[in-house]
Amino acid sequence: MSQAIDKKSIPRQPMPEQEPEDRVRNFDEVPYGFTAELAKLEALRCIMCKNPKCVAACPVNIDIPAFVALIQAGKFLEAARKIKQDNALPAVCGRVCPQEEQCEGACVIGLKHQPVAIGRLERFAADYERHRAAVTIPELAPPTGKRVAVVGAGPAGLTVAGDLVLKGHQVTVFEALQEPGGVLMYGIPEFRLPKEIVRAEVDYLRKLGVQFVMDYVVGRNSTIRELLDEEGYHAVFIGTGAGLPSFMEMPGENLIGVYSANEYLTRANLMKAYLFPEYDTPPIRRRRVAVIGGGNVAMDSARTALRLGGDVTIVYRRAREQMPARVEEVHHAEQEGVKFRLLTNPTRVLGDRRHRVTGMECIEMELGEPDESGRRRPVPKKGSEFVIELDTVIVAIGNKPNPLVPRTTPELQVSKWGTVVADPKTMQTSIPGVFAGGDIVSGAATVILAMGQGRIAARSMDTYLRNGAVAESGS
């Protein structure tokens, strides 16, 4: 068929973006997104598989061929609504999901050519709907009279709230910080995920009837027990995330100028420190910056530091191919001028008499035998120590689960890593009626995995609320 030949001759469409030399001087979003023409052209590349592998590879099983077909037909609003049947946060997921490992990684076109840009199309549809203020409210199920408390307004909690409110339950989301969004607000920088988008997606949930209570710390203001026994909630979802920063435990780590990535990014993103002095929180504006780590958070920290005027080096103990960050993020960082010192591990931070950072001693590494993770273990090269002169060190080596809820809920079963134990099929915890999902269960992971767990939890919570028990199969 001639159409099939045509399709394969269309290359994957690049997304227009700000030039690197411009964007390092602002916090505006880097990619501009597809135009309607580019979106249609890209959508045409989809061959509409009978058994679409992309859907199975998506943690929330978005009906990808259906929405791509609507984009092919130029029915952009319908496409956005189609996605929203499965995903309450499409503008977010279209930007931050690791699509190359999920939907796009499974795309059949990708076997011979480049995969269909599913993430960019998702983003396009969501943006199209938002920009036209054409967001509609779907019909809600009749009220069930059941009340649900969601602890934490991050990706998992927002997903649960969105799903359960559609099913007629009354949902209240409790958040300790001043704005809903969790890591989407404090962690991911403006240039990668504009906060206006998070606000719009939260506003959508408000319009659906979800109540948000900010400045409320579950574990302090109320315990999980009190929410159930005294405050009249019929079920609780714990989505408190992995918000406790890990440090290297090396000498000099408490010197002034050593920050956790959480602190660095929270100042910049949530507190808008880059707009200081219009905002009161001072930014960390230094000359020579090292970021320790090779994940997305390390890339976000490095690119933020670059925009605050720093000379930035990523220090990572393994090789480039082993970096956990998305390829696109590493590529963006490199384009913008972040330097990489790979196979290098810091051993101590050096400071002056005023406890301010002056440098960092590192040691070169080489790859040895594979370890438990299957990656070749980095081994220090004897006598290869050297010093980098610096005034700032950002530690981006991961986060541990937030301990506040487990500490104040003695009957909640917790693993040796501090994560909440939940049945993967239902996300129910050791306490009946209490469910959990996201980083508090899986340890630091991705936005879409947290949303996938939120989706499972919402399904079994609905069953629990209607029948007083969770179905065995979890469906």
Next chain:
Amino acid sequence: MFEIVRKQEVAPNVHETVLRAPAIAKKARPGQFVIVMVDEKSERVPYTLCDWDRQAGTITLVVQEVGQSSRKLVLLQAGDEVAHLVGPLGVPLEIERFGTVALAAGCYGLGAVLGIARAMKAAGNRVVTVVEADSHYLHYFRAELQAASDEMIQTTIDGSNGTKGHALDVIKRKLAGGEQLDRVIAVGCLFMMMLAGEATKPFGVKTLVALNPIMLDGTGMCGACRVSVGGQTQFACVDGPFFDAHEVDWEEIRDRRVAYSDEEIQAVARSAPVERRRGHGCVP
């Protein structure tokens, strides 16, 4: 939004601020703190919970103007609102029957020890409260502290009220004179708290101090408030704010406290000068 129900300047640059916050008042316990954001552009600043009224649903903070964010709070009046108020945060102070508990307080600490004094007394302790100030007009909450203590001693640096000298001079004299103190709790500027540790160490009296490093979220997320205590890194917001004065790395916390002073001076310079306090040279 959280309404200010009462506000008065109880001493120069010391503002008793009562806010409506039923969810905090309900759970407040001595030694805990709250985080305040005056408006959407403010910093998140920690303040000690001085007092609370569960029935009225209010909490009391003592606020001193030291920078841009505290200035915003101080300029509000009764009837005004703050945008965000989070708490109670931190580990409550251990309240038990210890015997004699001595509280040493300076600056904002006069307010901060009020709830502690009441709770310690209610637990059956003999409470000795020693408050210090540069001069007589900086003593506040006198009647309240008097009522909450079995013995109250006021000291002034200039000798204009009570005993001349520092609160710790009184504590030291008591210990040297053989008086039995079972626990000392010091709340004030860093220097004063450090000296408290030095003063009681030779006598082996357990001494707790309320550390107040720079904080951001106050819930354990950012790690800005880490302090070294007994050679271990602790987060003051979730592991503290109270720590053993004999175990704290004072030099480290002193330097970390002023990490942003250049930026803060720049921010404050945008409006009007801020009063610099004397005394121990304290940076509250």
